[in-house]
Amino acid sequence: MIHTIGKIAVIAEIGTSHGGSMKKARELIDAARDTGADIAKFQIVYAEEILHPDTGFVRLPGGDIRLFDRFKELEAPPSFFREIKEYCDKKGIGFLCSPFGTKSLTELAELNPQWIKIASPELNHLPLLRSASELGIPLILSSGVSRLGDIEQALEMTKKAPERILLHCITSYPAPEDEYNISVLGSLAAVFGVRVGVSDHSLDPVLVPLAAAANGACMIEKHICLSRSDPGLDDPVALPPEQFARMTMELRKAEGRTPEAVLEDLKARYGDAKTSAVLGDGVKRLAESERANYGRTNRSLHYLRSMKAGESIREEDIGILRTEKILTPGLDPEMLERVIGGELVRDVDNGAGVSLADLVRSKR
Structure with a gap:
């Protein structure tokens, strides 16, 4: 056929x-x-x-x-x-x-x-x-x-x-x-x-x-x-x-x-x-x-407000956003549920990409 x-x-x-x-x-x-x-x-x-x-x-x-x-x-x-x-x-x-x-x-x-x-x-x-x-x-x-x-x-x-x-x-x-x-x-x-x-x-x-x-x-x-x-x-x-x-x-x-x-x-x-x-x-x-757009044009986790060390992350504190121009990409959206409820170990800026280092204290 x-x-x-x-x-x-x-x-x-x-x-x-x-x-x-x-x-x-x-x-x-x-x-x-x-x-x-x-x-x-x-x-x-x-x-x-x-x-x-x-x-x-x-x-x-x-x-x-x-x-x-x-x-x-x-x-x-x-x-x-x-x-x-x-x-x-x-x-x-x-x-x-x-x-x-x-x-x-x-x-x-x-x-x-x-x-x-x-x-x-x-x-x-x-x-x-x-x-x-x-x-x-x-x-x-x-x-x-x-x-x-x-x-x-x-x-x-x-x-x-x-x-x-x-x-x-x-x-x-x-x-x-x-x-x-x-x-x-x-x-x-x-x-x-x-x-x-x-x-x-x-x-x-x-x-x-x-x-x-x-x-x-x-x-x-x-x-x-x-x-x-x-x-x-x-x-x-x-x-x-x-x-x-x-x-x-x-x-x-x-x-x-x-x-x-x-x-x-x-x-x-x-x-x-x-x-x-x-x-x-x-x-x-x-x-x-x-290639240069990968991770920047896709969605990643970003803070929607500046936060201090010791604060717990709430759902409304995180946006699933395109990073685009000058911000740093954050964690993949699949990590959202693991991030919510976590306690910050350092200050973070409004708009910054969420990093595991914000939540996990270095052993050094």
Whole structure:
């Protein structure tokens, strides 16, 4: 029996590119629908669920701004996302959204989504994964800036979910096409027994998506924008409508063809060397462009207030946050229950990453 490529779900990642404007959100939804996407994806952002206020600054055209404040600007009330979902329903395009903590997950669940998307940096946010998996809603998990053990832990934590799709990803903006190691899709599907896809942050609209389609991807996610000159965080690496439409058209043409035929077409267009580089060796590892982000973009434990030696750590004293710019990464979130109730043996600063040395007195 000849194997052919099946139906591929195309996700247009809008994220926060609407900037809080319902008019622009609708324009982006329209663009996603008109370019052939099956799903329009958003993010429910609350800065305190993601970052510590002292995490550092980001450079914008108007000058430096605290990264925390930049995320605060992206916050929107629940009514905003309810209206977005209603508009998606009206336009006949699927609605998908990523939460980043308990508050955003609760608000998202109230919208009765068909799926919930967990972004790559939250793949080790174990309390979030546990809560999401208990809602009875299928999950889509991105696996950028993650090692094989991180993926295994996340899938174990979410096994109560009725279904999970694992998206291979590189957490780099833009992500180099030749680091994608698309052959890993077969390895991930075989090892974990789940359907797989790709969340693609590369600039080329065709190369990674078609390589993924030829390697078993059932889902392709890519950022969409109205223009790469727009002010959204991800707009510089997103696809404008004409490029997104090209990607979708190429994927639809690939459906029903053999993987071998699609790969031969890629080699004819991009050359053997480039295509082979994108396919990689199929061994799951951190991509070169995201290695420096490992431990900083992922979640870790951070103090939410300055504390003195002798104080006992309460649950409200600890945040499961992205470290990002200038703070020091803390313990992995899997250590949270061991940290709560511990007594500090030294003073700690607000925002500092939690360390075992804060809790265990040296024998020297």
